[in-house]
Amino acid sequence: MSRIRITGGKWRSRLIAVADVRGLRPTPDRVRVTLFNWLGQNLSGQSCLDLFAGSGVLGFEAASRGAARVTLVEQDQGAFAALRQNAQALGSEQLELIRSDALTFMQSAAKLAAADRLEQRQGRYDLVFLDPPYHQGWLARIEPLLQNIVNPGARLYVEAERAVESLGEWASVRAGRAGQVYYHLLERP
Structure with missing residues (x-):
C-alpha cells in the first residue's frame, strides 16, 4: 500500500493510504493544487461527490477545505477498504462512503430526484469529481444523469485520457495537462 499527501486545508500534509489496485491513478499533487486554486481554498457549505473515488484524495481534499458533505463512491473492495481506513483516521463526520x-449510484440518485425525494439542495451536489477508468466510455454514460443530482451553479471536475471541451451542456472553463492526464473544470451556462 502506498501513501499520498493531502495538499491543503485542515489536513494539509496528512498522508492517506492508497490501495494497490490495478488501474488506480490518484490525482497528482500538482494537479490537485491547480484544481483547488481554480475552485478556491474554502469550500465551506458545499456538497461534493467523488464518483469514481479510487484513492478518495479529491474527496478528502474537499473535506479538508471545509466542504459540508462529501460522498465518495467506489466499487473496488480493496480501494473501498482503504477509503474507510482513511476516513476513520481523519475522523471526519462530513464524509459519506458508498x-x-x-x-448504479447515479441511476438510484436520479430516480430519487425524479420522485422528488431529493429536495432542493438536500442530497444534491455543488461539485462533482469525475475521474473514471480510461477508454471505457464512462463520461458519456454518466453525463445524462448529472442534471438530476446537481444544484444550480454546480461545477464538474473531469480527468480523462483526452481533452474534453464539453460534456453535454457542460463547457470547459479551465483545462490543463499533466503527462497523459487531461484535467478540466466544467460549468453549465
Whole structure:
C-alpha cells in the first residue's frame, strides 16, 4: 500500500493510504493544487461527490477545505477498504462512503430526484469529481444523469485520457495537462 499527501486545508500534509489496485491513478499533487486554486481554498457549505473515488484524495481534499458533505463512491473492495481506513483516521463526520459502481449510484440518485425525494439542495451536489477508468466510455454514460443530482451553479471536475471541451451542456472553463492526464473544470451556462 502506498501513501499520498493531502495538499491543503485542515489536513494539509496528512498522508492517506492508497490501495494497490490495478488501474488506480490518484490525482497528482500538482494537479490537485491547480484544481483547488481554480475552485478556491474554502469550500465551506458545499456538497461534493467523488464518483469514481479510487484513492478518495479529491474527496478528502474537499473535506479538508471545509466542504459540508462529501460522498465518495467506489466499487473496488480493496480501494473501498482503504477509503474507510482513511476516513476513520481523519475522523471526519462530513464524509459519506458508498460501495457501489458509479452507474448504479447515479441511476438510484436520479430516480430519487425524479420522485422528488431529493429536495432542493438536500442530497444534491455543488461539485462533482469525475475521474473514471480510461477508454471505457464512462463520461458519456454518466453525463445524462448529472442534471438530476446537481444544484444550480454546480461545477464538474473531469480527468480523462483526452481533452474534453464539453460534456453535454457542460463547457470547459479551465483545462490543463499533466503527462497523459487531461484535467478540466466544467460549468453549465
